[in-house]
Amino acid sequence: MGKKKNFSKQQLAIIRRSYAQKAAQSKSPAKKTERVEAPYPHFRYFRKSKHPALIVGEQKGVKNEKEIEEYRYRKVMHDDRDGRHLNEKVDPNPDPNDPDPMYIGKRVRHDEKENFEPKPLPWKYPKQ
Numbered sequence: 001m002g003k004k005k006n007f008s009k010q011q012l013a014i015i016r017r018s019y020a021q022k023a024a025q026s027k028s029p030a031k032k033t034e035r036v037e038a039p040y041p042h043f044r045y046f047r048k049s050k051h052p053a054l055i056v057g058e059q060k061g062v063k064n065e066k067e068i069e070e071y072r073y074r075k076v077m078h079d080d081r082d083g084r085h086l087n088e089k090v091d092p093n094p095d096p097n098d099p100d101p102m103y104i105g106k107r108v109r110h111d112e113k114e115n116f117e118p119k120p121l122p123w124k125y126p127k128q
Contacts, residue, residue, distance in 0.1 A: 033118045033119065034118065035113065035118045036118060036119050036120060038055075038120040040055060040056055040057050041054050041055060041056045041125045042054075042055050042120045042121070042125070043055070043076070043094065043120060043121040043123045043125070044071075044073075044116045044117050044119075044120050044121060045116065045117040045121065046073070046111070046115065046116055047115050047116065047117065048111070048115055049075075051075075051076060051077070052076045052095075052121060052123075053071075053073040053074065053075060053076055053116070054073060054074045054075075054076055054104050054125060055071050055072070055073050055116070055120075056072050056073060056074060056108060057071070057072040058070065058071050058072060058113070059072055059110060061110065061112070063112075068112055068113075069112070069113050070110045070111060070112055070113060071110065071111060071112075071113055071116055072108050072109070072110045073108070073109055073110070073111065073116075074104050074105050074106070074107070074108055074109070075104070075105040075107075075109070076102060076103075076104055076105075077102075077103050077104075077105065078100050078101075078102070078103060079103060080103055082105045082106075082107070085105065085106060085107065086106070087103035087104060087105050087106065088103065088104045088105075088106060089101055089102075089103055090102040090103065090104060090125070090126065092126075094123035094124055094125060094126070095123055
């Protein structure tokens with residue numbers, strides 16, 4: 001066992017106050033940001049995969065007999081294939097920090113809106 005520290009009553013009060021402040025800050029609603037709507041198609045980070053996704057629309061879904069709002073999206077990647085499916089090449093890459101071309105999967109998927117970041121990415125999908 002280690003040495004036990006003897007704190008004064010004043011030091012213990014300061015420590016308790018700092019823990020209470022940290023707990024109050026973590027519960028604050030200011031941390032949650034409002035969802036920013038954007039015209040379709042646009043890019044957002046998909047929290048599950050930690051990669052961007054191309055949002056192409058939205059739809060209503062049902063989960064546990066509750067109606068939920070979902071985004072319809074396509075995967076974004078650097079590979080020209082997704083399994084045996086060919087991907088659509090986007091050149092130039094909308095991400096200015098990435099020199100490699102972007103590929104977007106053709107299959108449209110859907111997932112709950114809360115699994116995506118609230119703010120869209122500033123990238124623009126080129127019109128073809």
